[in-house]
Amino acid sequence: MYGIFKRRKYFPHTYIHQLRIVFKLKEDKFHFMALSDTQQRIMPRREDREHSHCQVLAYPEAVLLTNPINPKLKGEVDDKYQYSIESKDNKLHGWIADHDAVGFWMITPSDEFRTGGPHKQDLTSHVGPTALSMFVSNHYMGKFYKEGVAWKKAFGPVLIYLNSATFDHAHRYRKSLWKDAKKRLSKEIKSWPYSFAASKDYPHADHRGEVSGQLQVRDKYLHKQLMKAKSAFVGLAAPGRAGSWQTEGKGYQFWTQTDRAGHFSIKNVRRGKYNLYAWVHGFIGNYKLDRNVSVHPGHKKNLGTLIYDPPRSGPTLWEIGIPDRTAAEFFIPDPNPTFVNSILNHEGEKFRQYGLWDRYSDTYPHHDLVFKVGASNYSRDWFFAHVPRRTGNDTKATTWKIKFKLQEVKKSGKYTLQMALAAANFAEVQVRINTPDGSPHFTTNRIGYDNAVARHGIHGLYRLYSINVPGKGLRGGNNTIFLTQTRCKDEFMAVMYDYIRLEGPAV
The missing domain is CATH 2.60.120.260 (Galactose-binding domain-like)
Known part of the structure; x- marks a missing residue:
């Protein structure tokens, strides 16, 4: 599934608070939710959030379950924001129908179309049972998209994946379904960018480029020599000031992490003009390359060694x-x-x-x-x-x-x-x-x-x-x-x- 959104220049100013794909699953079947290897559980039901079953807490999204249908959940809090995940990790989540041993999974192999960069947090699944693929939101960020300019953007594709297993009363099928969904995610990541998409707004691999280089850090108060930018986040996003990628949403973003020596390679980048941004664990501030980076189909561009001078006035x-x-x-x-x-x-x-x-x-x-x-x-x-x-x-x-x-x-x-x-x-x-x-x-x-x-x-x-x-x-x-x-x-x-x-x- 995917969506292509276009805004013409003469359209009135407006805010886009949310863009998303939402699935409301069968309430009598899907009760078990899985977000990660450690975050899996039987979930409350939609009725449990009604007045006779809960107490609303500091805001409507959060409730204390006082009389849930499943008595084992009594005394727990349910709040959809508790299931948020950063975009870089928000690739697989879903639900399991226990009696049928069937899984419903939302798989997102790339976050290039999401807003706000790799650390932007957003919703996944929550009581309903509800499964979400978030494209745009102001959660953990604030409002944006209010401007009188033209833009066009393809969100997705994302895969809605269903699987099944042999039912057993020991619930081993849950582990089997989750393991299979993770295996399918790996396959989708390797297949990105997809070759089947026919829209001209979704370029295939041969219409994308690659940007590589090495990032080092210079801080004489820590070390006399240049330091390797180990595990730094390096990305290409729309031109702007340093750090502007945090609130950018009209364009695409492509991010990776450096290796131990600070080397990076950003693959499958759409054609366009970008700024190269980075931040390095252990150092304050935002890095921005002082020139634009133009990406062309089939081209590989090596930027060489880049030096980040983090803000520093003295020891x-x-x-x-x-x-x-x-x-x-x-x-x-x-x-x-x-x-x-x-x-x-x-x-x-x-x-x-x-x-x-x-x-x-x-x-x-x-x-x-x-x-x-x-x-x-x-x-x-x-x-x-x-x-x-x-x-x-x-x-x-x-x-x-x-x-x-x-x-x-x-x-x-x-x-x-x-x-x-x-x-x-x-x-x-x-x-x-x-x-x-x-x-x-x-x-x-x-x-x-x-x-x-x-x-x-x-x-x-x-x-x-x-x-x-x-x-x-x-x-x-x-x-x-x-x-x-x-x-x-x-x-x-x-x-x-x-x-x-x-x-x-x-x-």
Whole structure:
């Protein structure tokens, strides 16, 4: 299945919130859902989300099952956002009809047509039983596609695959159906781009090109020699500023990861003009090649060795977290025992449990978070999301403190606070140096629409702020940085930090 969408220049301005293929399966047959090797379960029924069977929680998508048809599910939370997956991994999901030992699978061998790049998260399957192939959405991102320009785009093809197995009461057929679906996915990936498509809007392999090269990183404060950009994400997307691929949707995107030496090869690229983008695990910022890359059918283009100079003003004095564009390394609390989804009872998806934002007030009942550089541990002492504090039925702004010592301070020197955000939703972070009150030294102003906290995502859109800190504002000895998330009309106005680093003056 596929869809081809065309917008003429004279069409009125509009938003496209969702483009998707949706299958509503037989409710009396399909009860078992599979998203991955570890995420498989008997699911609630559609009726379980009706008023007499559940309690609606903080928003309509999330319910507590109080009287489900299957009594084993009583006391669990169901929320479609708990089943979200990043585009790069969102290739196979589906349902099994137990009594018939039949599987229904949505297979997506390529994500070149999806919006927002490889890390864009989106829905998969949820109660209904419902199976989705998402082409466009504003989930974990915000609105886009509002412009008076012409564009045309082919979404898909995606494969709807059905399989069957011999029924047995030990449910071994579930494993057999899942294994067969994974085998079929591998076959489809090898077959991409498909040769059967007749539309001129879908080029076959001989009408595509290839781009290769090697990416290295230059950061003299970490290493005197160039460093190999190991496992970096490298991609071709529409021309724009560095990082613009996160919110781009009208064109196609082609991504790969580098090998241990930083080499990359991006195959089966449609004809067109692109920018080459990248980001490297362990380094802040976004890379963009300073020239356009033109791809022609049947041509292989080697860009040679490319050098990424990540943002850096001076040596590292201290750092919190890992530059990986997520908040996954920070403290993710156990869910409230009242609000648990058993499909998420493994470490990899712990952050998708319901209500974790509310655990901040439980973890810090009397004062806000204080992180002491050199003594605190970010995996234990840095909460994964900077959220408002719950006070009865109200919420209020919170201020986190970073305490650190400097042996000496160059009063005329320029220090830099590198603050990378993994997500933001109607939030504002104000930064103050050694004084908790008065005008902020820096503010992000109001930012973000990704709603990653409510949607159980460990990241939304990546942002980086390089904040100038004059030496005269620091002290020899004890210092404190105050981070205030000022907006607090509801618990979901929040940010997630990716990484924070204080740099000394250049040497």
